[in-house]
Amino acid sequence: MTQPAGAPLIHVDQLSKRYGDRTVMSGVSFDVDTSEIVSVVGPSGCGKTTLLRCVAGLTPPSGGAVSIAGHVVTDPPEGVGVVFQHFGLFPWKTVSGNVGYGLTVRGMPRGETEPRVRELIGMVGLEGFEHSYPHQLSGGMQQRAGLARALAIEPRVLLMDEPFASLDAQTRDVLQLEMLRILDQRPTATIFVTHSIDEAVLMGDRVVILTGQPSTVHDVVDVGIPRPRGRGSVDSDRFRVVRDYLWTVVMKGQGQRRAEAGNNSVDRHSEGTAE
Amino acid sequence: MSATGRNLPAAAGALPEVRQGQRPSVMRMRLAPGRRAGGPNGPGEDSGVEAEAARRERTQVFLARVAAGLGILVLWQACAATLAPGYIARPLGILGQVPAVFGDQSFWSAAGSTLLAVVEGLIIAVVIGTVIGLIMGRLRDVDRALRLYVDSFYAMPLVALVPLLTVWFGYTPLTRLVVVVIEAVLPIIFSVAEGARSLPAQFTDVARTYRAPWWRVWAGIVLPASLPYLLGGIDLAIGRALVGAVVAEFIASLNGLGYYILFNVRSFQENRAMLALVLLVVFALAVRGLVSLFVRRELPWYRAG
Numbered sequence A: 001m002t003q004p005a006g007a008p009l010i011h012v013d014q015l016s017k018r019y020g021d022r023t024v025m026s027g028v029s030f031d032v033d034t035s036e037i038v039s040v041v042g043p044s045g046c047g048k049t050t051l052l053r054c055v056a057g058l059t060p061p062s063g064g065a066v067s068i069a070g071h072v073v074t075d076p077p078e079g080v081g082v083v084f085q086h087f088g089l090f091p092w093k094t095v096s097g098n099v100g101y102g103l104t105v106r107g108m109p110r111g112e113t114e115p116r117v118r119e120l121i122g123m124v125g126l127e128g129f130e131h132s133y134p135h136q137l138s139g140g141m142q143q144r145a146g147l148a149r150a151l152a153i154e155p156r157v158l159l160m161d162e163p164f165a166s167l168d169a170q171t172r173d174v175l176q177l178e179m180l181r182i183l184d185q186r187p188t189a190t191i192f193v194t195h196s197i198d199e200a201v202l203m204g205d206r207v208v209i210l211t212g213q214p215s216t217v218h219d220v221v222d223v224g225i226p227r228p229r230g231r232g233s234v235d236s237d238r239f240r241v242v243r244d245y246l247w248t249v250v251m252k253g254q255g256q257r258r259a260e261a262g263n264n265s266v267d268r269h270s271e272g273t274a275e
Numbered sequence B: 001m002s003a004t005g006r007n008l009p010a011a012a013g014a015l016p017e018v019r020q021g022q023r024p025s026v027m028r029m030r031l032a033p034g035r036r037a038g039g040p041n042g043p044g045e046d047s048g049v050e051a052e053a054a055r056r057e058r059t060q061v062f063l064a065r066v067a068a069g070l071g072i073l074v075l076w077q078a079c080a081a082t083l084a085p086g087y088i089a090r091p092l093g094i095l096g097q098v099p100a101v102f103g104d105q106s107f108w109s110a111a112g113s114t115l116l117a118v119v120e121g122l123i124i125a126v127v128i129g130t131v132i133g134l135i136m137g138r139l140r141d142v143d144r145a146l147r148l149y150v151d152s153f154y155a156m157p158l159v160a161l162v163p164l165l166t167v168w169f170g171y172t173p174l175t176r177l178v179v180v181v182i183e184a185v186l187p188i189i190f191s192v193a194e195g196a197r198s199l200p201a202q203f204t205d206v207a208r209t210y211r212a213p214w215w216r217v218w219a220g221i222v223l224p225a226s227l228p229y230l231l232g233g234i235d236l237a238i239g240r241a242l243v244g245a246v247v248a249e250f251i252a253s254l255n256g257l258g259y260y261i262l263f264n265v266r267s268f269q270e271n272r273a274m275l276a277l278v279l280l281v282v283f284a285l286a287v288r289g290l291v292s293l294f295v296r297r298e299l300p301w302y303r304a305g
Helices: A048-056 A093-101 A110-121 A139-152 A169-185 A196-205 A231-236 A237-263 B002-007 B017-021 B023-038 B047-085 B091-102 B103-140 B140-153 B159-170 B172-197 B201-209 B214-252 B258-266 B270-298 B301-305
Strands: A010-019 A020-034 A037-041 A065-069 A080-083 A159-161 A190-193 A207-211 A218-223
Touching: A010 A048, A010 B017, A010 B159, A020 A048, A020 A065, A020 A190, A037 A048, A048 A065, A048 A080, A048 A159, A048 A190, A048 A231, A048 B047, A080 B023, A080 B201, A080 B214, A093 A110, A093 B091, A093 B258, A139 A169, A169 A196, A169 B017, A190 A196, A196 A231, A207 A237, A218 A237, A231 A237, B047 B091, B091 B270, B103 B172, B103 B214, B103 B258, B103 B270, B140 B172, B159 B172, B159 B214, B172 B214, B201 B214, B214 B258, B270 B301
Parallel strands: A020 A218, A037 A190, A037 A207, A080 A159, A159 A190
Antiparallel strands: A010 A020, A010 A065, A207 A218
């Protein structure tokens, strides 16, 4: 089954997720086109990671569906690379072993994985560290390896779960720009989850704003800053306009959450109908 | 730009250097010092000073050990000489027996018999214990079904089981091997199960994302992640295995260091018995040393992580 021409590559349709009697996300819908980067931004605890796990096929949704290239996601689909917040590198494998993991498990012979792994390690700037173990690397370098591992399988979909959140500010800046450069080279449909508004605007072609509890899509913003982007993109008027808008919306959403939390004891049902 | 990147995946790594000018190499220069600072094992500038300090530390530990050991021996000798009858073991008496015992063929035959049984038993216990431990750690239903019985076995004084085993397996070395395996396998099962249970979910998430087949998850993730726990289990198992071997020899009168000790004590040759005991201790320490050497050489990620 092939998808009709012009259809989005990733289609998130009325997705909702409940844990017990707590609904974290309800009726979330958006699309991602081939080679488009969509940021998902929202306050912490709003279910961004859950959303990404549903797209990755790691967590089954309670309602709605995700489809990739026309196929409904039930298990982790082929050709999806995930970059985890805490890197998820195997401590007993070297950088090479970690980067080549996705290739090895699909049974690719060593002779074929080696040149690919070398290429990817070069692309993320880790030459000379092929035989290092993760514990010998800084956080930024570990995430470079995590990125290379996701890219090694030549994914058509890249899912990034707050990939730079556990890094220091300077490393984060460097990696954001490198990430943009890499995605310019190999355009890939990407969902980039972050709680940083600046990062969402810098990375995304569009930004999906999640607010409320359970969280819903408040708005989808076209960033409208041309690619390739770089450090200069942050100084543009357009960047400031989009960022200020997102800031206002997300902050208002958080104020709302706090107010609701305060009212909880009075009327629990107000949460569901507030939207 | 993007089109060429797509069509030439093999060359994509080389492209940015040309296209983006200096940036990547500048970035790499920034990385090098960052690694030193960030990496716990990175060589620091003052490594010479550190090595000197480490050497001094090691010397101090060694001297303290020797001093304490001599103190204990002197105290023992003094107490035995003044308070105890002549057949009670004492350091100088033990030293005097060294030529006789070490020249005695039956001592070495006993030592070989016991230590071989312990090594065999440990190997069997490692294999069985790892398999059972991994399965109990990962499959909750199996854990629920088996845990009570493994716990009971662990709580049971296994010495009490040895007479029964002699009936089942005869007064043969097989009985000793079975006792050693039962003694050694339990801490390994517990330890490995604990390791497999505490496997971080993010590792299995990664494996699922890349659609790893089940056997790759077990062999490539669950097993290596549990390896440090397995080695911890082996560390506990060594002591228990030696206890099992000696007890089996006591009860079943099998040729071995346990029986050698019993025989010599009964013939008022305590000093000789003591030498067999020393050999058991040396063996236990040697095996533990090998385990920790293996950890240091083959699992460099473990201590640092």
